[in-house]
Amino acid sequence: MDAGLPARRRREMAAAISGAGRCRLSKVGAGRRPPPARVRVAVRLRPFVDGTAGENDTPCVRGLDSCSLEIANWRNHQETLKYQFDAFYGERSSQQDIYAGSVQPILRHLLEGQNASVLAYGPTGAGKTHTMLGSPEQPGVIPRALMDLLQLTREEGAEGRPWALSVTMSYLEIYQEKVLDLLEPSSGDLVIREDCRGNILIPGLTQKPITSFADFERHFLPASRNRTVGATRLNQRSSRSHAVLLVKVDQRERLAPFRQREGKLYLIDLAGSEDNRRTGNKGLRLKESGAINTSLFVLGKVVDALNQGLPRVPYRDSKLTRLLQDSLGGSAHSILIANIAPERRFYLDTVSALNFAARSKEVINRPFTNESLQLPVLAPVKLSQKELLGPSEAKRARGPEEEETESPELPIAPASASQKLSPLQKLSSMDPAMLERLLSLDRLLGSQGSQGTPLLSTPKRERMVLMKTVEEKDLEIERLKMKQKELEAKVLAQEAADPKEKENYSTTMLRPLARRTVTVAKPLKKAVVMPLQLIQEQAASPNAKIHILKKKGRKRKLESLDASQPEKAEDGWELQISPELLAHGRQKILDLLNEGSARDLRSLQRIGQKKAQLIVGWRELHGPFSQVEDLERVEGISGKQMESFLKANILGLAAGQGCGPS
Numbered sequence: 001m002d003a004g005l006p007a008r009r010r011r012e013m014a015a016a017i018s019g020a021g022r023c024r025l026s027k028v029g030a031g032r033r034p035p036p037a038r039v040r041v042a043v044r045l046r047p048f049v050d051g052t053a054g055e056n057d058t059p060c061v062r063g064l065d066s067c068s069l070e071i072a073n074w075r076n077h078q079e080t081l082k083y084q085f086d087a088f089y090g091e092r093s094s095q096q097d098i099y100a101g102s103v104q105p106i107l108r109h110l111l112e113g114q115n116a117s118v119l120a121y122g123p124t125g126a127g128k129t130h131t132m133l134g135s136p137e138q139p140g141v142i143p144r145a146l147m148d149l150l151q152l153t154r155e156e157g158a159e160g161r162p163w164a165l166s167v168t169m170s171y172l173e174i175y176q177e178k179v180l181d182l183l184e185p186s187s188g189d190l191v192i193r194e195d196c197r198g199n200i201l202i203p204g205l206t207q208k209p210i211t212s213f214a215d216f217e218r219h220f221l222p223a224s225r226n227r228t229v230g231a232t233r234l235n236q237r238s239s240r241s242h243a244v245l246l247v248k249v250d251q252r253e254r255l256a257p258f259r260q261r262e263g264k265l266y267l268i269d270l271a272g273s274e275d276n277r278r279t280g281n282k283g284l285r286l287k288e289s290g291a292i293n294t295s296l297f298v299l300g301k302v303v304d305a306l307n308q309g310l311p312r313v314p315y316r317d318s319k320l321t322r323l324l325q326d327s328l329g330g331s332a333h334s335i336l337i338a339n340i341a342p343e344r345r346f347y348l349d350t351v352s353a354l355n356f357a358a359r360s361k362e363v364i365n366r367p368f369t370n371e372s373l374q375l376p377v378l379a380p381v382k383l384s385q386k387e388l389l390g391p392s393e394a395k396r397a398r399g400p401e402e403e404e405t406e407s408p409e410l411p412i413a414p415a416s417a418s419q420k421l422s423p424l425q426k427l428s429s430m431d432p433a434m435l436e437r438l439l440s441l442d443r444l445l446g447s448q449g450s451q452g453t454p455l456l457s458t459p460k461r462e463r464m465v466l467m468k469t470v471e472e473k474d475l476e477i478e479r480l481k482m483k484q485k486e487l488e489a490k491v492l493a494q495e496a497a498d499p500k501e502k503e504n505y506s507t508t509m510l511r512p513l514a515r516r517t518v519t520v521a522k523p524l525k526k527a528v529v530m531p532l533q534l535i536q537e538q539a540a541s542p543n544a545k546i547h548i549l550k551k552k553g554r555k556r557k558l559e560s561l562d563a564s565q566p567e568k569a570e571d572g573w574e575l576q577i578s579p580e581l582l583a584h585g586r587q588k589i590l591d592l593l594n595e596g597s598a599r600d601l602r603s604l605q606r607i608g609q610k611k612a613q614l615i616v617g618w619r620e621l622h623g624p625f626s627q628v629e630d631l632e633r634v635e636g637i638s639g640k641q642m643e644s645f646l647k648a649n650i651l652g653l654a655a656g657q658g659c660g661p662s
């Protein structure tokens with residue numbers, strides 16, 4: 001990748017061709033901006049609830065049609081305020097109406113590898129939990145969506161269909177600005193991070209594979225009991241936290257090119273905004289309420305910033321908005337269900353919820369397909385080894401505790417899919433580079449109309465022979481390259497020893513075109529490519545003048561490393577490191593960044609103990625660096641530091657003097 005590109009563009013390109021871990025994830029249609037999808041907003045009015053209505057508590061809001069409603073105007077009693085939304089559900093609407101009208105239509109996007117989210121918003125006691133969770137008699141959005149999604153994935157992932165599908169769930173709450181894992185409450189406060197593609201993730205969050213609704217209930221019901229609820233004057237069972245259910249659908253293509261897709265569904269039951277003059281909250285309840293109101297206030301600021309197109313959207317000002325970064329102004333198909341109560345005593349809360357909902361209508365998301373074109377790393381190597389044993393041995397070898405994989409990073413395919421894909425899983429234990437070559441060879445054979453058996457399904461021995469041939473060809477190319485370098489070195493060494501001989505050599509021996517440097521701006525200067533050995537000698541000599549290519553603004557210019565010595569164009573050697581050598585140096589740095597331990601990294605110039613650890617940490621979280629410039633993404637390493645790091649290391653490593661992993 002061109003180091004001269006602006007950092008932002010570089011990041012975008014990196015995001016398009018690389019991804020978390022070893023996956024090369026790409027946004028489908030990269031280069032083009034994904035089409036916009038407005039956040040859809042529905043309003044649900046709950047009925048009067050027994051026991052909540054006081055004597056003077058008459059309704060202050062009513063529906064007009066399936067999309068609009070009106071509410072009394074407290075400033076002018078002769079008037080009403082009218083609102084229009086994507087959908088309005090009145091007091092008599094059923095759970096099924098809301099689900100079928102507003103939620104079900106977005107589920108299909110998950111199977112396209114896109115993200116979706118459903119948020120229930122509104123004042124305390126207005127019916128958010130009822131809408132999202134419901135009761136056994138009136139199940140809400142969550143059980144209905146899970147039931148349908150599992151059914152859809154079973155159908156789409158059935159044997160004989162092109163994709164194998166697997167579903168996993170995580171469940172968390174944000175309580176007093178802490179992210180708590182409801183499936184594993186002992187985990188403590190978890191951190192929210194963003195990967196290089198802008199996806200929000202929570203390292204360490206438990207992820208349970210689910211294949212049936214019974215599976216889902218087995219995990220979800222006990223976890224729901226872990227959610228923090230408490231009694232307030234306005235709601236006997238008031239949610240004191242924002243609850244987020246995350247359902248991931250992973251898809252793996254069964255045949256070449258073995259694409260992978262990931263769709264995420266967030267189902268969010270927000271805690272209700274609270275007017276503490278009316279809740280009577282004190283002590284802990286008041287503290288909880290403060291955290292809830294603050295995060296909802298930031299949510300309002302985020303929506304306003306998105307609507308006004310402000311350059312800074314304050315996602316990071318609260319955990320809630322940080323987590324919703326994907327869903328608001330991000331990559332998800334989002335639906336906001338604003339719950340309101342009819343009672344007059346909720347009037348101000350209702351107006352404020354309706355105003356928030358109206359502002360949210362204007363927020364534009366850009367959903368894209370999360371698709372990977374990388375090799376079928378289908379399961380951890382541990383699993384592929386079991387697969388290699390064959391189904392019966394694998395069953396014997398597997399203990400009952402291994403029935404279920406709970407790794408956040410490695411979702412597992414349903415049993416039928418993994419059986420069908422077992423030859424691929426065997427391939428997955430190969431060296432990825434080799435497998436990549438094998439795949440391209442396979443594609444090449446395919447494109448040349450080869451009638452024979454596809455390479456990947458040839459028997460093991462033939463495959464090995466073919467792989468060996470590929471390997472030998474590579475070695476041959478390497479040998480030839482080395483030979484060419486030796487010849488060039490010889491010529492240049494002789495030129496250096498006797499400049500008069502130069503002409504003879506230049507007429508009899510042609511230098512390779514790629515190594516010739518044409519200097520248009522300074523025609524008098526000689527641009528000479530030094531052989532590797534000479535570069536090392538020159539670098540070691542105290543009189544040596546070493547020039548490197550340095551990026552300055554948008555232009556590249558030759559700049560002396562030894563600024564104290566004036567340039568002597570005539571009698572000193574002027575070095576220009578060949579692009580190949582620079583690329584070699586960069587590659588070496590990249591290898592070290594990706595493979596070196598913290599100790600190895602410290603052998604690099606400008607990398608101390610702390611930075612080495614930060615690099616290792618970043619790598620663990622985001623996977624390998626796809627280019628040296630990614631170093632800029634590591635916390636605590638600025639663009640400037642990255643440049644000086646490159647300058648300090650590239651030459652040494654290019655010339656083979658630098659350090660390598662010990």
Ligand SMILES: Nc1ncnc2c1ncn2[C@@H]1O[C@H](COP(=O)(O)OP(=O)(O)OP(=O)(O)O)[C@@H](O)[C@H]1O
Pocket residue numbers: 045046047049122123124125126127128129130131235237238239240270271272273339
């Ligand atoms: N559409 C509805 N039909 C019947 N009952 C409802 C409806 N919506 C809410 N309720 C009832 O109203 C009460 C409060 O609802 P719920 O707990 O869902 O509110 P909430 O918005 O989640 O409150 P909080 O923010 O305090 O958690 C509950 O008893 C619930 O069963």
